[in-house]
Amino acid sequence: MTSCVYSFSDFETAHAIAQFIKGKINDRPALGIICGSGLGQIPELFEKSVTLPYGDIPNFPVSTVEGHKGNLVFGTWQGATVMCMQGRFHPYEGHSMQLSVLPIRVMKLLGVQTVIITNAAGGLNPMYKVGDIMLIKDHIAMPCLAGPGPLVGRNEERFGTRFPSMSCVYHKPYRAMMKRIAEKSGIKLQEGIYSMTFGPGYESPAEALMLRRLGGDAVGMSTVHEAIAAIHCGMKVLGFSIIANTVCCDCDEDVEDVSHEEVLTVMTKASGKLMQLLNLFVKEWHESYKL
Template sequence: MEGSYEAAAEAANWLRGRLGGVTPRVGLICGSGLGGLVAALEGAQSAPYGDVPHFKPASVPGHAGRVVWGLLGGIPVIVLQGRSHLYEGHGPAQVALPVRALALLGVHTLVLTNAAGSLRRPLRPGQLLLLRDHIDLPGMAGNGVLVGPNDDRFGPRFPVMAAAYDPALRRAALALAPPALRPRPGVYAGVSGPAYETPAECRLLRRLGADAVGMSTVGEATAARHLGLRVLGLSLITNMAAGGGASDDEEEEEEAERAGPEVATPSEHAAVLEAAEGAAVLIRDLLVALAPLLANRDSPTKGAGP
């Protein structure tokens, strides 16, 4: 039943019964410390995850565990304050279930936010990474959200992930983001956690082409694309991952490896939450500016760009 069409439909129908006939076309999932994004909603109403059929209560600090709905810049939206993670013991299907429920509710565009650690020296805390691609380490290891029998009511057996994150929405976000966020496009590496990455793991991810690393998002993005949703991914850089200040120069990297692991300050979750909460108001302003484009399913999604 977990993650099944029937479970997602039951959750969607429960939500539909509380939305007063309004169908939100835009969904937002808030990452660690970013639940304050709901402050931009007008006429907001909410329900705890425990009340929604098949949703799991949040167990991670910085995740309120509520569904919130209201108007964002005059556009009906539905927001998930917190998410399910693999490291909490949830299966991949449970990670996908809220995304599937939102799609069955009528959402066609999904904004995924997260707090992430930088793998590159120029990418600093407080900066916003607009996702142009991802590396799904759990999925590549067999813990993907689509593993198992395929339900064609959700999508095809082999969904194409070549443009997982909508190029037009990313370009718009780059143009509209407050300068203080220093926005740039990049690649997000998703890992299962909950242990923070070792310096050697960070060097590996950097060499694979990742700019930032975190413990969420990739499964939700995969489920969304399986459903045919447009996806915008926003990673707020809250800390430098272990070894994240290392050089991109190959010779310097090799010298660092010979010298042994860097001594790094532990990336405590409390510090991550503090950094995320401090930048939430800027991301909130960006989402208000983006709201009309997010709501317009027919806005252009093709073309080259960052």
């Protein structure tokens, strides 16, 4: 396992990591994918894949959460050159926000233009059912509103501007494309707002009710800091949540506690439909990207 010392604004460190990776792969990726809990099987769809364990990459952090394998996988998917994170870095693991978005910076330096971010989430919207797929249209960044976010610190202009706009984080044309693909495929696709909390404790009923009243449809502990960093780097973002459980908003209601193992079980069962949608999206994305 390698040691990891990284400052968000340290362009040289991120560049050195990217240069190391370039020496291990054949093609520069144009599309990046972040696998959420239980979604690590996405690279099984790749051709000519190359796998780099995080621990073999100098100055790269290592995943500590069950369901996150801890690999970068490179290959081709529906003709597109892609890279995939089998495991992400959560601030609740003890990583700083800046370190948690290191892979996004490396993706940018490797040539990635679009990033697809997936996660397991709790359903705040009472209309959502376990196993539903939610297309993310916007987010509520509780850690960033209440504390330091991923852009705090000296800005590195070679990554992006000091004050990036967050008016449309999740690319509208890609969302429209995905909704059309889902409708044509007969797969139900929700669309809503993802709320990020810091974790690792699940939200209390009062906190869940607050997030619902703020407009949140789903809640989790990832994705938003990655999306913010991607926008800062000038990348396009598409995001998905699989609803792994319904969230209790009433402390007097008798409900069973949610375990991470139960979340992984739901994700494994529901991932097939999301992979089907992504397979069709990547094919269409690649055709439009070539134009």
